[in-house]
Amino acid sequence: MSNTADAIRSADAHSAHNYHPLPVVVASAQGAWMTDVEGRRYLDMLAGYSALNFGHGNRRLIDAARAQLERVTLTSRAFHHDRFADFCTELAALCGKEMVLPMNTGAEAVETAVKTARKWGYEVKDVPDGHAKIVVAADNFHGRTTTIVSFSTDHDARDHFGPYTPGFEIVPYGDLTALSHAVTENTVAVLLEPIQGEAGVLVPPAGYLQGVRDLTRERNVLFLADEIQSGLGRTGRTFALEHEGVVPDMYILGKALGGGVVPVSAVVADRDVLGVFRPGEHGSTFGGNPLACAVALEVIAMLRSGEYQQRAAELGDHLHHELNLLVGGGAVTAVRGRGLWAGVDIDPSRGTGREISEKLMGLGVLVKDTHGSTIRIAPPLVISKEDLDWGLDRLRSVLSA
Numbered sequence: 001m002s003n004t005a006d007a008i009r010s011a012d013a014h015s016a017h018n019y020h021p022l023p024v025v026v027a028s029a030q031g032a033w034m035t036d037v038e039g040r041r042y043l044d045m046l047a048g049y050s051a052l053n054f055g056h057g058n059r060r061l062i063d064a065a066r067a068q069l070e071r072v073t074l075t076s077r078a079f080h081h082d083r084f085a086d087f088c089t090e091l092a093a094l095c096g097k098e099m100v101l102p103m104n105t106g107a108e109a110v111e112t113a114v115k116t117a118r119k120w121g122y123e124v125k126d127v128p129d130g131h132a133k134i135v136v137a138a139d140n141f142h143g144r145t146t147t148i149v150s151f152s153t154d155h156d157a158r159d160h161f162g163p164y165t166p167g168f169e170i171v172p173y174g175d176l177t178a179l180s181h182a183v184t185e186n187t188v189a190v191l192l193e194p195i196q197g198e199a200g201v202l203v204p205p206a207g208y209l210q211g212v213r214d215l216t217r218e219r220n221v222l223f224l225a226d227e228i229q230s231g232l233g234r235t236g237r238t239f240a241l242e243h244e245g246v247v248p249d250m251y252i253l254g255k256a257l258g259g260g261v262v263p264v265s266a267v268v269a270d271r272d273v274l275g276v277f278r279p280g281e282h283g284s285t286f287g288g289n290p291l292a293c294a295v296a297l298e299v300i301a302m303l304r305s306g307e308y309q310q311r312a313a314e315l316g317d318h319l320h321h322e323l324n325l326l327v328g329g330g331a332v333t334a335v336r337g338r339g340l341w342a343g344v345d346i347d348p349s350r351g352t353g354r355e356i357s358e359k360l361m362g363l364g365v366l367v368k369d370t371h372g373s374t375i376r377i378a379p380p381l382v383i384s385k386e387d388l389d390w391g392l393d394r395l396r397s398v399l400s401a
């Protein structure tokens, strides 16, 4: 289908309307650029919510996938395969942990984290069976399963999907006192995003994450860090928690782990935590498949070089410097974020985030709005400084119009 309007009409007729995409129909992409069905080019400043940290069509990742496609793609976990041990060993090493449990999507990894924490609570911490509590933050985004939306505070995500899974306690993000009051002897875990992406790239107050670490350690509670979007280079470090010198009990990873090629997620923790699982107690047909492992192994090797983190840090400083110059000029009320990741609050008089996104699309830049008046900027980490500046120029012209 080569016509934009036809393609959109047809998609609207035959797909559930659980998304409201910008009216662009992508046909191909390379690096930080996408080309639509009519040959127009767009700078990708969203990068699949960090699933595309290494850009579209990354040569190393495509080569790794292609080589594995020719060998073996799926075995199920009924058998061992020859990429599995390397994947687990390398990912554990990247995280400084001992064990990996692979899944596919982010939501499945979060579900795995929840199940691990509950099982750990009953079998290691001795919480009475069925009474485990997990403390989460308001405005979180951890995925879309029935259990995960049970502890969402977003009405669109949650309403009319009940009955809800019990066992979660919601506290304001960034409030250590509230967290401390919410933790009881039946609390098995605190589950947090080190930076809340979907909420608008909210960075918690300095010292908060260290405070969470100290509190969870003192009270014998697991700290589960959802680094699905914040992790793997986005903020200028491998993990966003590194900025605070904090090591959680468990990393929850997804998005960029699959290199934008295949869905790959995992939880990573030490043996005293992930050791709670025995055969048959949890799993996934596709989790840890050979193709996923081959691509993720290349992702891990790329991250081991530090080169992408460095790029994100340097280009991120530039991005935030330029964006901060816009604050107070009438169009931008606030800018948040870290590395190549920014939430930009637009003054409502200039239009909604959606309207700004549509205007940017008209100028060849793709971003995504969130919560009405915020736009999210998260280009692939491989973007050139020149292209980043080109995108920022277009943002400035939309905002000054």
Ligand SMILES: *Cc1c(COP(=O)(O)O)cnc(C)c1O
Pocket (backbone or CB within 6 Å): 049, 104, 105, 106, 107, 108, 110, 141, 142, 143, 144, 193, 197, 198, 226, 227, 228, 229, 230, 254, 255
């Ligand atoms: C995207 C995301 C998820 C869910 O990942 P899916 O692959 O869409 O299921 C969970 N947590 C965070 C922080 C995310 O950004």
